[in-house]
Amino acid sequence: MAGRLIISLDFELMWGVRDHRSAEDYGDAVLGGRQAIPRMLALFERFGIRATWAAVGLLFARNRDEMWLYSPSTRPEYAHETLSPYPDLNQIGQDESEAPLYFGRSLLDRIAQTDGQEIASHTYGHIYALEPGMTQAAWHADLMAAQAIANQAGHRLTSIVFPRNQFSETHVRAARDCGMTAWRGVPTGQVYRSRAEHELSLPIRAARFLDGALPLLGTQAAPPVQARNGSLDVPASRFLRPWSARWPLYSLLHQKRIITEMTHAAQSGKHYHLWWHPHNMGRNIEQNCAQLTTLLESFQKLRDLYGFQSASMADIAKQEGVF
């Protein structure tokens, strides 16, 4: 069995960062991410990459009325109110030309028109499964809303990426009930376990950061796991960190680490699942595109040498017979 490179992107614009970043201090990265998307698509076409784009449901809306129209009536009542996107909805502007930080339908259409790209879910309102105040009813209502607005845009969502990688078995089961059978799980090891924001302590963040450059916690690469409930975990292997002018050595080691892991996956017939957000590439676009090109050149070599293949999450679900 040939190994697989799986790439998934969490496409969210400001909706993924609005609780801890403002338009003033991070808007440039989000707008830069919009510019980076066509560059990524061109690279994916050039290297024959089939990627999964997990999009926030709000981004399917063409205007604010549509955002409200599809919004679920049952919503999470978070202990931390700033986590809810709904109070923002009336302050963001009417549509994509007025508010490109919050609307993204033209980009979604462009992604969908590119060969081999899968449109998947990142929930409707970028909601958080493990934060206090989330309920099963609100979770289910949100995913139904995500599916409904995507259907209206001509898509059927069969894969999901959970915001901040927060989930439990019941959340996975609810996603399956809403038609999303493939989901991105977490890398192997205790450090990468799914947890609420307050549990993400500094030592855990530091361990994840260091493990991104040095082989501290082993090599990530694993086949998907089929759960008893008929859903498929396509576990993440590694977060592709943005190229950094401040830490050039880190960036170099990070690239090397990913290439080593990818090579291991190609040689042993395993799956290597790389993920990031478009806004991670929104600053230093040239350097980030160069970093991605280097990684995809490695992929190409491994394809020629070992038959390593590119696959979206939906491709994996089809191969495994979970749909």
Ligand SMILES: [Zn+2]
């Ligand atoms: Zn997100």
